[in-house]
Amino acid sequence: MNESNPNQAALRIIPREAHCISRKQISSGALRVLYRLNEAGYAAYLVGGAVRDLLIGGQPKDFDVATDATPEDVRRLFRNCRLIGRRFRLAHVVFGPEIVEVATFRGNGGDDIDTDGDRQVVDGRIVRDNVWGTIEEDALRRDFTANALYYDIADFSVRDYVGGYDDVQRRVLRLIGDPLQRYREDPVRMLRAVRLSAKLGFSISPEARAPFAELGVLLTQAPPARLFDESLKMFLAGSGLKSFRALEQFGLLGAVFPLTARALAFRGGESFRAVLEAGLAGTDARVSEGKSVTPAFLFAVLLWGAVRAQAEREIARGVDPNLAWQRVSHQIITEQAKHVAIPRRFGQVMQEIWTLQPRFADRQKKKVFRLLAHPRFRGAYDFLLLRAPEGADIAELGRWWTHAQSTPHEALAEELSAAPTSAAAPASDAPKKRRRRRRKPSAQASAATDSQ
Ligand code: ATP
Ligand code: MG
Secondary structure, eight states: OTTTOTTOOOOEEEOGGGSOOOGGGSOHHHHHHHHHHHHTTOOEEEETHHHHHHHTTOOOSOOEEEESSOHHHHHHHOSSEEEEOSSSOEEEEEETTEEEEEEEOBOTTOOSTTTTSOOOOOSSOOOHHHHBOOHHHHHHTSSBGGGOEEEETTTOOEEESSSHHHHHHTTEEOBSSOHHHHHHHOTHHHHHHHHHHHHHOOEEOHHHHTTHHHHGGGGGGSOHHHHHHHHHHHHSSSOHHHHHHHHHHTTOHHHHOHHHHHHHHSTTHHHHHHHHHHHHHHHHHHHHTTOOOOHHHHHHHHHHHHHHHHHHHHHHTTOOHHHHHHHHHHHHHHHHTTTSOOOHHHHHHHHHHHHHGGGGGOOOHHHHHHHHTOTTHHHHHHHHHHTGGGOHHHHHHHHHHHHHHHSOHHHHHHHHHHSOGGGSOOOTTSOOOSSOOTTOOOOOOOGGGGGO
């Protein structure tokens, strides 16, 4: 209802006994903040994703608090508090590893768009007091109705100004206000819709979905730093594969990862899709096992199809393979970074992972040991394993390196001395070469390159 009537905030209160949120599910840090604010006479609510997640029986990632206390008021109440943000200050209250974000209700001017702090306020300072608002205003500036619910610590009720409670029950993401306007204000909301629908299994309302086709292109203008953050939330938070499929399904992949979208559409797209999906599924599995995941590996996977196709083209044109891989890796990263920022430290790792791929095809003893000792061996090897769908030769290479790794040094050395290097099944990217490498006439290409 609020989509057509954005300024009408009709309050519905869902009393304690009518909803399923219990204080036991709220972190001790968040509870302490809520109680202390309340005892000091301020309004104090749990808000946003945490309320939504608790209502569907999920485990919130973090707990955000909204209040009518200003950040300075909050700081006076908590010694373990620091104020962050330039234009919109927020209080972070720290309890050991837990950080509770406490935000003062914001009015119209106080949206969330520049929380990464890298936007300039162009026309002079915004008078800070003007951005604070009422709880109703705070609810209306949020993105989806499901994200605009307030759990009141005073009476344990849930306050709903936008119909979010019913939308959570129906598992639907509905934008607050006019969708076109809300996406124009902040195109990243389109990605949030896709990401949250993938993560929560919610649908996106037809009204919230309809503008994607027309406005998706606005994402090409979104700040790369924000798209980097959002990409990590999409792909490294446990629902990467679903996010990817949803991005494609909703036609937004090309606006954020144009090189990936193109590589999927062209020759070799099918095997690249298999590699990409295996990479995302593997990352999701690691997240659910509590293992670490890295943006470098993720981006190496996302851009692999583009790097590989372009490197092959260059090599076919007669460019030296090493040079081609180096140059293309660099170009692809530079191109993608126009859309999604790729911090340099990750770019370097990506280049190493990619440029090590052709080296797996070479089973000369010296080179094998050099590669095994390479600091990036592990990541590059994991990457090689993902590439199995590219062809039987690559799958075989993966098996061989698995074997090489688990074989004691001496035994492996002996094996490699005994076997002629030509026994190596060459990688499909190790050149269908006209120009042979010096000192190594044996490693020849197989025909499997055609699968790419
Ligand atoms: P997650 O569970 O992934 O953290 P979330 O909904 O909590 O999802 P956050 O990025 O933590 O997402 O944002 C917290 C809250 O801030 C949201 O629930 C929403 O109310 C509001 N919000 C965040 N981003 C925007 C935005 N771009 N526009 C409007 N409101 C936003
Ligand atoms: Mg959150």
